[in-house]
Amino acid sequence: MCDPKTLIDQSKYPVLESGPARDTIVEHVRASLAEDGCAVLKGFITPDGVQTLLAQAEGVSDKGFKSTARTNVYFTKDDPSLPSDDPRRQFYDRSNYFIPADNFATGSPLRDLYTLPALSKFVQDCLQEENFFPYADPLADVIINAADAGNGFPWHFDTNNFTVTLAIQNAEHGGEFEYAPNIRKGSENFEEVTKVLSGTSDQIRTLVLEPGDLQLFRGRYSLHRVAPLAGTIPRYVAIFSYVEEPDMVATPERCKQLYGRCLPVHYERAGQRADTFLD
Ligand SMILES: O=C(O)CCC(=O)C(=O)O
Ligand SMILES: [Fe+2]
Numbered sequence: 001m002c003d004p005k006t007l008i009d010q011s012k013y014p015v016l017e018s019g020p021a022r023d024t025i026v027e028h029v030r031a032s033l034a035e036d037g038c039a040v041l042k043g044f045i046t047p048d049g050v051q052t053l054l055a056q057a058e059g060v061s062d063k064g065f066k067s068t069a070r071t072n073v074y075f076t077k078d079d080p081s082l083p084s085d086d087p088r089r090q091f092y093d094r095s096n097y098f099i100p101a102d103n104f105a106t107g108s109p110l111r112d113l114y115t116l117p118a119l120s121k122f123v124q125d126c127l128q129e130e131n132f133f134p135y136a137d138p139l140a141d142v143i144i145n146a147a148d149a150g151n152g153f154p155w156h157f158d159t160n161n162f163t164v165t166l167a168i169q170n171a172e173h174g175g176e177f178e179y180a181p182n183i184r185k186g187s188e189n190f191e192e193v194t195k196v197l198s199g200t201s202d203q204i205r206t207l208v209l210e211p212g213d214l215q216l217f218r219g220r221y222s223l224h225r226v227a228p229l230a231g232t233i234p235r236y237v238a239i240f241s242y243v244e245e246p247d248m249v250a251t252p253e254r255c256k257q258l259y260g261r262c263l264p265v266h267y268e269r270a271g272q273r274a275d276t277f278l279d
Helices: 020-036 047-059 109-114 117-127 190-198 252-259 264-269
Strands: 038-041 096-099 142-147 153-156 163-169 177-180 205-207 214-217 223-226 235-240
Touching: 020 038, 020 117, 038 205, 047 109, 047 163, 047 235, 109 142, 117 214, 190 223, 252 264
Parallel strands: none
Antiparallel strands: 038 214, 096 142, 142 235, 153 223, 163 214, 163 235, 177 205, 177 223
């Protein structure tokens, strides 16, 4: 068992204790988030810390759920009543898959980092969210987004307000994080979504995240993707989820879609019995 604090480069990011240095970093992150909904803390995790997290990711790399289902930008089902060129009707393959949270036990580096109270407090202060709780979903609170050669994680809007990601390993080629900041603020803006999908938008920003970088991102309003990637090295990014209410878990439908399975808690919360649940 390692002390999760030692994974963080505290000389560069003294964020676990209050003081002027922490305040400066919080201000910087808030300014970036206000500007385009995204902030990156380069080298937040030390090189040794990255190796520790990579070893953990590699140990469970076969536990991901590789869904063959094609997804649209909104994670919704096809609606044949809409015109065929509507962005809601554009579906894409993906080569990413999630390694569910129950592969990251208490006492393991990734979960201990996620549950480090001072780190959660720092993230909350940066996001300026009054209602802020760790996700209570045992399959989804802290996961790894893994991607093999292929399409990556195609363009989408997140269904949650904010996401915290930690880059662990890059692919050999590609896998950049691309986003069109705030194009959904105010309206659905299907016109700009269509431009992004067809590669004609001039609003796309590209980030090359390095292992150890921490990213805070408001993905509900900014269309984003993990660009296609190539080579034999998988891309690994840890995703820390926080929500606005305590004790929240995903719906059984969402769980099945992302992880290929559910736990009793998902059915119970949905008021269903596991043996009678039909998807
Ligand atoms: O892997 C990433 O960098 C981002 C993943 C993402 O967009 C998501 O999980 O919603
Ligand atoms: Fe996303």
